[in-house]
Amino acid sequence: AQSVTQLDSQVPVFEEAPVELRCNYSSSVSVYLFWYVQYPNQGLQLLLKYLSGSTLVKGINGFEAEFNKSQTSFHLRKPSVHISDTAEYFCAVDMNTGFQKLVFGTGTRLLVSP
Amino acid sequence: DAGVTQSPTHLIKTRGQQVTLRCSPISGHKSVSWYQQVLGQGPQFIFQYYEKEERGRGNFPDRFSARQFPNYSSELNVNALLLGDSALYLCASSLDSRGSVSPLHFGNGTRLTVT
Numbered sequence: 001a002q003s004v005t006q007l008d009s010q011v012p013v014f015e016e017a018p019v020e021l022r023c024n025y026s027s028s029v030s031v032y033l034f035w036y037v038q039y040p041n042q043g044l045q046l047l048l049k050y051l052s053g054s055t056l057v058k059g060i061n062g063f064e065a066e067f068n069k070s071q072t073s074f075h076l077r078k079p080s081v082h083i084s085d086t087a088e089y090f091c092a093v094d095m096n097t098g099f100q101k102l103v104f105g106t107g108t109r110l111l112v113s114p
Numbered sequence: 115d116a117g118v119t120q121s122p123t124h125l126i127k128t129r130g131q132q133v134t135l136r137c138s139p140i141s142g143h144k145s146v147s148w149y150q151q152v153l154g155q156g157p158q159f160i161f162q163y164y165e166k167e168e169r170g171r172g173n174f175p176d177r178f179s180a181r182q183f184p185n186y187s188s189e190l191n192v193n194a195l196l197l198g199d200s201a202l203y204l205c206a207s208s209l210d211s212r213g214s215v216s217p218l219h220f221g222n223g224t225r226l227t228v229t
Contacts, residue, residue: 004156034217043118043204043220044157090156099170100147100211102218104156 004093006105013112015083021076021108023091032094033074034102035065039087047089050074061085086112116140118221120205126227127195135190135224139207145169146188147218148180149204157204163188164211192226200228 005024013019025031032051036044048059055067065076074091088109092102119138127133139146145164149157159172163182177193186207192199202223209216 036220041222043222044206044218046217046219049217092156097170098212099162099164100145100208100218101159101162101170101172102149102157103159106154106156 004091004103004105006091006108008108009106010109010111013081013110015112015114016080018079019077019081019085019110021089021091021110023074023076023105025072025074025091025093025103027072027093027095030096032096033065033067034092034094035059035063035074035076036090036092036104037087038090038107044090047076081110081112083112083114085110118205118207118219120203120221120224122224123222124225124227126229128229129195129197131195132191132193133195133226135192135203135205135226137188137190137205137207137221139186139188139205140219143207143209143216143219144186145208145211146182146186147206147208148188148190149206149220150174151202151204151223153201160190162211169211195228197228200226202226 034049035047050057050067058064088107090107091105121136147162148160151157161180162170166182180190182188204223206218206220
């Protein structure tokens with residue numbers, strides 16, 4: 001079965017430091033990849049997506065991610081985080097099955113402290 | 115433009131009862147999907163509807179059903195509620211039925227508590 005693994009359940013980091021949130025997926029077919037952010041008591045907001053083409057994808061709020069097909073990874077990075085980046089981050093995969101079904105990881109809580 | 119709107123925002127039900135959750139997609143979006151997010155987990159796919167037809171269904175029991183109306187709004191129904199149905203139910207809309215064409219836009223969800 002297809003799956004998405006976010007190895008880190010929580011990542012603490014100081015303000016203005018760089019951060020990387022890891023995501024690995026398992027699939028034998030081509031996939032579409034997404035990162036979503038969830039603030040407390042809210043729904044999910046799309047940060048960025050990879051459909052095809054360049055493996056380095058830039059998103060909103062200064063985030064970027066790199067698709068690595070050989071390692072089946074799609075890690076999220078930001079060179080300098082802000083307090084306001086504190087939230088839950090979800091990696092998701094669309095298995096391109098003909099209808100739109102996202103498989104989500106269990107999430108990584110990013111905690112930014114001053 | 116208004117985003118995806120869901121109602122109610124919160125509700126409390128008793129085991130065995132039935133519940134209906136409602137969703138209005140972004141204007142112009144024809145696809146609506148439903149996800150269940152249990153506390154501490156990632157969202158899990160329940161249904162996708164496109165042009166009023168079910169396009170996909172996740173691994174949920176038949177107690178879960180949904181429909182999409184001509185104006186593309188949608189309802190999710192859950193019968194015979196169990197304690198394990200307590201979760202945040204997220205509705206998402208997109209322009210098309212395929213992820214390659216348009217991504218999902220999520221609402222803020224309905225928090226269902228079953229006692």
